[in-house]
Amino acid sequence: MVRFRNITIGTKAAFVAAAAVVAATSPLNATGLSALTRDSGNSLVRIGEGPKTLAPFASVVFCMQHRDQCANTGGPSIMVLDKKRKSQLISVNNSINHTIRPVNDKPGADVWSMDVTAGDCEDFALTKRKKLMQLGWSSESLKIAVAITNNGEGHAVLIAKTSEGDLVLDNRFNVIKDWRKTDLRWVMAQTGDNPKYWAKVKANVEEPQLVSAREGVSETAEINQSDADGEQQPNITVTFAHFQ
Template identity: 40%
Template sequence: MKLTKKFGALIAAMSIAAAVVQPAEAGGLAGFNRQSLTTAKRMQEGRNVMAPFAFIRFCTASPADCRVSREQTVAWSGSVNALIARTNWQVNSRIRPTNERSDTWRADVSSGDCEDFALTKRRHLIKAGLPSSALRIAVAKTPSGEGHAVLVVKTTRGDFVLDNRTNSVKLWQRTDLRWEKIASAENPYIWRKIV
């Protein structure tokens, strides 16, 4: 039984990676064709807004997770594509979703809510070598009006969203989210309104 489960998980992971790693001409990430990837619209950031207080507490407790880098964009490649897709799937599979009563943001947990997924993905991608300033936490509303946090990866091909509600990595404008604010690239304590 355990072997069957592991084999099933391995097949699922390989299927996700294969679907995501296709060349842009063949559909590419989340089914986008080459045209839509090369002309992807970037998130527009407006005025400074207050950072979520729980995020500030997280950065105070875990300063290594909140360092910035000089590079603010990831150079897009097949290996970056595969790394992002694999990380999204692995973290979504490992953390059991729960609605926490307290608003405590944490990384590398066994159970948690949306911001815990986003922070864990960010930590894993930084460890894998992606620049921290290109990996930004954003806050939005779901179609039902629920507050939601995700990880946005700023790349040369557009801004991609890693969401715990789906294993598909999507361009930010292709999600069902109503965007509110995002951590700045220069200082995670400063957030900006998404316009």
């Protein structure tokens, strides 16, 4: 049993049942990019960056051990989601979801790691971020975020900031969804300009789009490659500390 501040985080078994229900009643077991979210077709709605907040302690330790992964390496804060980038997102998300075996950290020992054979949600997210950066994605366009699921589970995911919205790579599912179309209640995320620091998630931020950027994009557009079952989400421990 793990706790996220005053919110109890349940067991892995609860997630298995929940994932089974979702997979049976929705298209989340498909592989690819789900419907993109826009307001009246004229703007993207991005996840907002609020005031700075305490970083998860395990992320502080991770950044001390992997400074290259917590540095701003330059490049665009928003990646153009062309055919090549879409393929990279889908490939990396699917590959890591099936390569890492979901296993919880031992009680009281929350460790954030990459390139593991077994790990919990933040290990999936960190590994995906590293792989995408190796493929040319900028550090500013890739954020680790912490949220709460409808089941009260603490959960970490990777958010890719793209020209078609802020997309969530979640180890529970192979589908990649717009951040507003998940079952998550957002708590905080890495800041855009410095991955060592974190900020609270605030209200939606609308970003006007040029007509040329909207051509061919539909609110119900979906890109699928194959069918796959949703992956369960192991528990996480979230402890807070200032990064020095």
